[in-house]
């Protein structure tokens with residue numbers, strides 16, 4: 001986060017003199033306590049300063065990057081997931097390709113007759129199936145998909161960082177976000193590399209403070 005000059009000055013005063021009351025900080029800057037209130041609130045919320053009743057403000061000792069890391073470690077999958085695009089396992093490769101274009105996604109999830117997760121289709125899965133001479137309208141996707149139980153999944157309450165680690169470890173672009181149903185997994189979301197990128201950009205642009 002970008003700190004204003006005044007906020008930098010406040011941090012320095014608290015570092016040198018803390019614990020120190022709001023009034024004393026204001027005196028040192030020749031400002032009123034009321035003028036300083038928003039800056040003190042921002043610095044406390046962002047984690048640079050802490051305040052104890054009847055003691056005053058003190059410096060937490062955390063650097064900007066430590067505070068960013070702390071925040072990043074709290075992000076949940078739920079806050080960043082996208083809507084899942086799902087096809088049934090007996091649709092044709094041709095129709096799956098059309099769905100991928102129409103929905104503008106890079107990964108489709110495949111469900112069985114019980115509407116539970118059965119497989120995953122990536123762009124390359126569909127490309128691979130297309131370079132043969134087969135009639136794509138007569139090949140069902142369950143023939144070419146990556147299937148359960150080899151699907152890497154995540155849940156809404158998982159940490160975003162753990163989901164990102166799975167994307168890296170498995171060298172894949174997306175994870176289905178699932179909920180355990182009676183005898184299978186219900187697909188309730190899609191977590192992609194783009195979602196992770198969005199989280200990083202938001203964090204860097206301070207939209208999460």
Ligand code: ADP
Pocket residue numbers: 107120121122123124125145146150151152153171172173174175176
């Ligand atoms: P692409 O193949 O278009 O580069 P991916 O890297 O996501 O896209 O997919 C690589 C392979 O991994 C594909 O065969 C795909 O079916 C499979 N795959 C993709 N996502 C998952 C997942 N969440 N779990 C298991 N396998 C996956």
